[in-house]
Amino acid sequence: MTIDQVAHGFTKLSREDPKPFGAMAAAVLEHQRSSNPVYARYCNAIGSRETPLPTFLPVEAFRRAAVAAFPPEEAEHVFESSRTGSGTPSRHYVRNLAIYRDSAAEHFRQIFGEGPFLFVTHLPGYEAQGGTSSLLYMIDHLVDRFGAAGSGSVLGDAGKLHDLAELGARSRVPLLVFGAAFGLLDLVEKHEFSLPHDALVIETGGIKTHRRAIERGELHRRLAQGFGIAASAVRSEYGMCELLSQCYSREAGIFVPPPWMRAWVVDPASPFEEVSMGGTGALAVLDLANMHSASAVLTQDRAVRRNDGFEVLGRLAGAELRGCNFLLEHV
Amino acid sequence: MAATSCSSMSERALIEAIADTAADWRDPEYGRRMEAVTETLEADNAFTEEAVAFAVNQQMLLLTADALTRWIGGRHSALGRTIGVLNPGNIPFVGLQEFLAVLLTGHRYLGTLSSKSPSLLPCFARDLERRFPALHADFADVPEVLAAAEAVIATGSEETKTWVSERCDDVRIGPERRLLRGHSFAVAVLDGRETDDDYERLAEDTLLHEGFGCRSVALIWAPHGLAPDALLDAFALFRGVFPAHSRTPGRLALQQAFLSAVERPHAFGDGLEFLLSRGDPEEQPPGHVRWTEYDALGDVKTWLRDHRDHIQLVVARASVRDELDGIVPVEGFGEAQRPRLEWRPDGIDTVEFLTSLNRVGMR
Numbered sequence: 001m002t003i004d005q006v007a008h009g010f011t012k013l014s015r016e017d018p019k020p021f022g023a024m025a026a027a028v029l030e031h032q033r034s035s036n037p038v039y040a041r042y043c044n045a046i047g048s049r050e051t052p053l054p055t056f057l058p059v060e061a062f063r064r065a066a067v068a069a070f071p072p073e074e075a076e077h078v079f080e081s082s083r084t085g086s087g088t089p090s091r092h093y094v095r096n097l098a099i100y101r102d103s104a105a106e107h108f109r110q111i112f113g114e115g116p117f118l119f120v121t122h123l124p125g126y127e128a129q130g131g132t133s134s135l136l137y138m139i140d141h142l143v144d145r146f147g148a149a150g151s152g153s154v155l156g157d158a159g160k161l162h163d164l165a166e167l168g169a170r171s172r173v174p175l176l177v178f179g180a181a182f183g184l185l186d187l188v189e190k191h192e193f194s195l196p197h198d199a200l201v202i203e204t205g206g207i208k209t210h211r212r213a214i215e216r217g218e219l220h221r222r223l224a225q226g227f228g229i230a231a232s233a234v235r236s237e238y239g240m241c242e243l244l245s246q247c248y249s250r251e252a253g254i255f256v257p258p259p260w261m262r263a264w265v266v267d268p269a270s271p272f273e274e275v276s277m278g279g280t281g282a283l284a285v286l287d288l289a290n291m292h293s294a295s296a297v298l299t300q301d302r303a304v305r306r307n308d309g310f311e312v313l314g315r316l317a318g319a320e321l322r323g324c325n326f327l328l329e330h331v
Numbered sequence: 332m333a334a335t336s337c338s339s340m341s342e343r344a345l346i347e348a349i350a351d352t353a354a355d356w357r358d359p360e361y362g363r364r365m366e367a368v369t370e371t372l373e374a375d376n377a378f379t380e381e382a383v384a385f386a387v388n389q390q391m392l393l394l395t396a397d398a399l400t401r402w403i404g405g406r407h408s409a410l411g412r413t414i415g416v417l418n419p420g421n422i423p424f425v426g427l428q429e430f431l432a433v434l435l436t437g438h439r440y441l442g443t444l445s446s447k448s449p450s451l452l453p454c455f456a457r458d459l460e461r462r463f464p465a466l467h468a469d470f471a472d473v474p475e476v477l478a479a480a481e482a483v484i485a486t487g488s489e490e491t492k493t494w495v496s497e498r499c500d501d502v503r504i505g506p507e508r509r510l511l512r513g514h515s516f517a518v519a520v521l522d523g524r525e526t527d528d529d530y531e532r533l534a535e536d537t538l539l540h541e542g543f544g545c546r547s548v549a550l551i552w553a554p555h556g557l558a559p560d561a562l563l564d565a566f567a568l569f570r571g572v573f574p575a576h577s578r579t580p581g582r583l584a585l586q587q588a589f590l591s592a593v594e595r596p597h598a599f600g601d602g603l604e605f606l607l608s609r610g611d612p613e614e615q616p617p618g619h620v621r622w623t624e625y626d627a628l629g630d631v632k633t634w635l636r637d638h639r640d641h642i643q644l645v646v647a648r649a650s651v652r653d654e655l656d657g658i659v660p661v662e663g664f665g666e667a668q669r670p671r672l673e674w675r676p677d678g679i680d681t682v683e684f685l686t687s688l689n690r691v692g693m694r
Contacts, residue, residue, distance in 0.1 A: 038592045045588030057592070058585075064593035269582045269616070314490050 001027040003291055007099055010288040011106040013259040015308075021260065021288070028291045029054055036069035039294050051272040053264060056284045056298035062090040062242045067294050070095050079134035079241040082125065092134065092241050095292035100244045103289040104138045105145050107258040111248045112176070112200070115146035118168040120161060121153045122179035122187060123204070134241040135204060139178055148173045156183070158191040165195050175199040177227070178237075181219055188226020195227045202248070204237045216253045216312075238312060242297060244289035247309075256309040260288040265305040268316055271298050280304050282316055341465065342407065345434060346399045348463035353394035356387060356455065367454035371423060376447035377541050377576045378423050385539060385573075385668070386423040387451065393672050399435065402672040406686045408437045414685065415480025417473060417495065418452070419487065420445020422544040426452055428672065429484050429681055430468065436685040440468040441476050482508035482688050484681070486545075489513065510684045512677045515643040516549040516614055517667050518659075520631055522651050523554045525664075529648065530565035532665025536646050538569055538605055539668045541579050542617030545643040545676070546667045549614050551607075552631045555624045559607060563598055566605045575604035579618055586619045614641075628654055635659050643676070 006024045013021050032039045043055050057067070063081075066072040075093035082089070094100060119142065126133045143151045150167050154160040161177075168175035175196055177184070181203040187193075195201075201223055216236065224231040238255045239246035247255040247263075257263050264274050268282035275281040283303035286296045302313045356364045368383055414433045418426035426442060430452060433440040444453065453470055460466040477483070477498050485495045492511045499509055519533055537548040553559070580603035590597040590608050597608035605618065612623040612634055625631050628651070635642060635658050644660040644667065645652075652661040660678065675681070 041594075042588050042592035045591040046584065058589050061589065061593055064595065269585070271585070 003027065003031050006288060006291050007096070010260040010291075011102050013288075015259045021262070024260075024288055025054070025262075025286055025295070028288055028295050031291070032069050032294060036067065036294060038065045038067045039069075049272050053266070053272060053274070053284070054286055054296035056266070056271050056296045057294045058298045059090070059240070059242050059300060061294070062092060063088050066091070066093055067242075068093040068095070069292050069294075077137075078132065079137070080129065080132040081241045082129060082133070090240075090242055092244075092293060094244070097137075099289055099291070100134070100138070101141050103245045103258070103260070104141055107246060107248070108142055108146065110258065112146075116148040116173055117146055117151070117176040117200075118164060118171070118173045119143045119147045119151035120164050120175060120177045120179075122155060122161075122177065122183050123153070124155060124180065124183045124186075126180065127153070127155065134244075135239065138239070138246070142178075156187065158187065158193075161187070161191075161193065165193065165199070168199070169196045177201045178204065180204055184223055185214075185219065185226075188223060193227045195229050197229070199227070199229055199233060201227055201229065201234045202237050203234070204239070220253070240299070242290075242293075243285065243287050245287045250309065253311050254306045254309040255312065257285070262286045263303075263310050265303050265310060266298070268298070275305070277305055277307075280313065283310060283312065342403075342435060342437070345463050345466070346396050346403075348459055348466075349394055349399060349431065349435075350396040351462055352455065352459045353391040355458070356391045359384065359388075363454055363458045367450040370450035370454075371448055374447055374449055376420075377543065377578050378448070379541075379574060379576050381573045382539055382541075382576075383423045383451075389669050390424050390427050394431075398672055399431070403432075403435045403682060406436060406682050408686050408689050410689060411437045411439055411467075412481040412688055413439045413441050413479055415476040415483045416440065416442040417476065417483065417485035417487075418443050418445055418448075420447040420449075422540045423448055424451045424455075425544070427455070428670075428674070430456070431672075432681045432685055434466065434468060436682060438482075438685060438688075441479055442468075442470050443473055443476055444470045477502055477504075480504065482510075482685075484510045484512075484684075486512040486676075487514065508688060510679060510681065512679070513640065515545045515641050515677065517546050517643050518635070518645045519548045519551045519664075520628075520645055520647040520651050520655065521551065521553045521557060522628070522648060523557045524650075525561070525648060527561065527565065529664045530562050531568060532663075533562065533646065534565040534569035535573075535665055536667035537620055538566060538575075538618075539573060541576050542619065546670060547617070548620070548646060548667060549617075550612055550621045550623060552612070552623055552625050552634075555626050557624070559598065559609075559622050563600075563607065566607070567600055570600055570604045575602070575618075579604060582616070583618050586616060631655075632658055 001023055006028055010024060033043050038061055039057055042057050046055055061067050072093045075095060076097050077094045079092040079094060080089040121139055126136055150164060165175055184203055220231055220234040223234045236249040236253060237246055245258055245261045247257045249255050264284045265279065265281040266274055266284045271282065271284055280302060283299045283301045288295060300316050302316045303310045304313060355361050364387065371378060371383055372380055416426060416429045425448065430440055430442065456468045483495065483499055483504055492513060495511055540547055542549065583603045583606045586606055587599055587603060595608055595610055597606065599606045607620045607622050609622045613621060615621050639659050642659045644662055645655055646662050646664050646667050647655065655661050
């Protein structure tokens with residue numbers, strides 16, 4: 001199987017038939033071992049291991065090197081992570097933006113349907129990133145593809161959100177509020193809303209705010225209360241600039257990957273086997289949409305496996321790695 | 332274990348009992364110590380036999396009657412409280428200082444047990460109780476500890492601190508009755524005039540506990556152009572006496588592979604018993620030491636000021652210590668793994684916190 005075949009076929013995969021995924025994954029990993037110098041060096045240094053799991057490249061590599069299975073200068077676009085953490089951002093050299101668009105749109109369609117939706121976005125901080133933000137690019141594309149007339153950004157303007165909510169109710173188009181977790185929380189703490197009963201709110205992460213850390217369940221409860229909608233109408237999106245696929249939460253904060261992505265929870269110090277069901281570890285993924293960079297990625301997110309999905313508990317901090325966090329063991 | 336209040340007479344008796352127990356525990360052949368050490372080495376941890384022996388010897392040598400009396404300095408809580416201590420268990424015998432401080436200030440100790448270090452502290456407590464039957468010390472799981480505690484001491488990440496704070500709110504343990512310590516690590520600052528002896532001591536500061544624990548050196552600032560060869564020689568020499576834990580090479584293999592992948596300069600010992608990389612001043616996973624160059628010591632001072640919340644201590648030569656004193660806690664090479672009784676983690680005096688509980692309302 002060639003990479004072009006993967007590019008044309010990965011969004012047609014179904015969860016019910018895992019065989020084609022295996023064939024595509026094998027082709028992609030082989031391609032990256034031979035054409036991605038960073039991944040090749042990593043695999044060579046790790047050596048062969050008796051494990052059914054792929055060799056996961058630490059996501060930190062995207063911050064330290066050009067992780068690409070093609071000459072990076074030929075990238076159609078480069079996404080960057082936000083610079084909220086340490087100085088150097090992660091960079092994702094994207095060979096073909098159509099792959100990202102296909103991945104984002106097809107998974108969105110599978111989860112939420114064809115629409116149209118009246119998109120309302122509230123992404124303070126990301127706007128300043130402009131074209132380097134993979135999240136903004138994705139949402140712009142989703143609005144183009146699934147958005148009704150009037151969709152747009154409110155950026156903290158509560159009046160505009162009220163107007164759009166009324167427009168949605170009048171035109172019977174479901175409202176879909178897409179926003180950074182802390183931004184949405186700020187919004188509902190300052191204003192009262194009563195969104196239409198069929199409205200959905202999707203928070204894109206940022207659970208640990210500049211003010212405090214907040215559990216996802218508590219965040220969703222407050223957002224549901226603040227927007228006047230059912231708790232089940234608040235969803236989460238899991239994505240990062242290093243991955244060209246996203247996951248949406250189903251219920252109770254459980255994320256389910258698209259059919260062209262697999263997720264495992266592994267020991268971050270020895271990511272060669274899964275932790276047992278319900279065990280805590282680092283989230284590792286294999287994302288076929290990353291066919292031109294690195295598909296098998298070890299994230300820095302602490303997660304727990306839940307049946308066919310996973311729950312993200314937070315970031316793997318230095319405290320966990322240094323072993324002075326009793327919570328990992330006791331709670 | 333039986334409960335009692337701790338008067339000054341009984342405090343004296345307790346100090347004598349601790350000192351006598353510690354004297355027994357200084358003997359590697361002492362039965363109860365051997366039993367505790369054996370259980371510790373059988374537990375799921377990264378402790379080596381040599382590191383456990385070092386930790387026990389080092390702590391027991393501190394516990395003389397005079398030193399304990401000086402440390403407590405007559406500070407005592409008139410009202411004995413149940414103090415919940417959430418022990419991280421990341422290095423052998425961690426939590427002994429809190430254990431002693433709680434008891435010597437007249438409180439009741441209720442601590443968690445770590446599966447990594449399940450035996451040393453409880454065995455020591457049981458042995459102490461033989462000499463001091465009125466000892467009020469017990470161990471339980473986290474929910475039990477939080478349910479019974481009137482004040483809490485805990486260590487962990489920001490996320491952990493938030494979690495503990497919320498649980499404390501649930502059981503109405505106010506902020507003034509919480510001593511929550513954050514995540515931190517140790518830093519070494521070189522000036523290029525270090526001797527071989529300094530480097531050997533720094534190797535102990537860095538490698539003894541495989542990089543675990545907040546007092547282990549994770550980052551070394553070195554003047555621009557200084558070669559790390561002498562330090563690497565000292566690391567190799569140290570590993571000859573204190574071999575790495577069998578899991579260490581496996582942990583460092585991933586780190587080394589990553590460094591190779593992103594073409595970052597690094598060096599490592601035979602069998603990956605240690606790993607040092609050159610780069611920005613960023614904390615790496617345990618056992619992986621970062622070597623960062625500076626042009627002027629002022630740059631290091633600025634960095635230390637900016638990161639002081641996460642710096643447990645700095646080890647350096649005396650002249651460098653003089654320069655850094657007042658910015659962060661400074662100690663000499665070879666002192667990081669030998670904390671004194673008076674050591675104040677995160678700059679907070681545990682004994683002072685415990686005696687201050689007299690002045691705050693209790694639930």
